[in-house]
Amino acid sequence: MRQSAPLLNLRAVSTNSALIAALAQNAPPGCRVTVYDGLGRLPIFNPDDEGEQTPAEALALIDAVSDADDVIVSCPEYAHGVPGGLKNTLDWLVSRDAAVGKSAMLVHASPRSLFARAALAEIMRTMSFALYEDVALEIPLLGKKPPEVEKILAEPANRRAMRETVQVFADCIRRQT
Template structure:
């Protein structure tokens, strides 16, 4: 059984990125367990002076979750052509740790318009030494949809199949590493 942590870069209650990750969890292959991390908004702002013995408990939870996971899936919106501060802050808590080094990671997308953030996030994660799975991408256009519409789109058989195949491809990548 592969354990995957999924992180949404959005703090919105009706986040399409979070909805996509919840749907990935529900449609994951039987040999994959996807756990959605929900602590992004509780993370204190990263400060290198607060590392080591002084690492805040919420940051420790994130660090431990990433460390113990076999892989990481991130779905992140784009704000002003960049990665949202909360997502960058979460990654900053991992920078000086071994949690990211060689850890398989995959980006999935809930909007076709987040091109700048995609590139920036991939660059940040590669710089942190995540092993990026880039052989295939999953994009399900949910931007601007109401929650009921999002639910219907994510329940479509073709999208459910695409999610299963994306996670299966990522699982195969993790096993090859």
């Protein structure tokens, strides 16, 4: 069984978090999407805190990414960039082997996050994630209230798109291994 470790947004009511949660609920048979929700508990990355000084919260992140078969990231865009909380999360993985060769996919809750997408893809490629850019999912949720988001994510076509995207991603990984 493939296990994905999506990285979750900090906001309590986030369209990206809702999309990740829906991916977990709609994972196809043979795939399990386990949501990592510890971004808000991670201390600010400081290279002096690596090694024996690594905080428990950062170790939990590193273990979650290491134990997962792949990583799925959904990211909002702030000021044409990647939000600081997500960048901080990735920084904790830079000097570890957790990201090296780890299959990763980006999914999107906004068609307008083009700058963040490009920046995030560049960061993840630089970290040696095996970024699958041919496999993509975008469900436009920007500006929607939680009840609208739930309704959109529950639509049969969107549920099917989520299942198919995770399945195609898992199949791509299987062919590579």
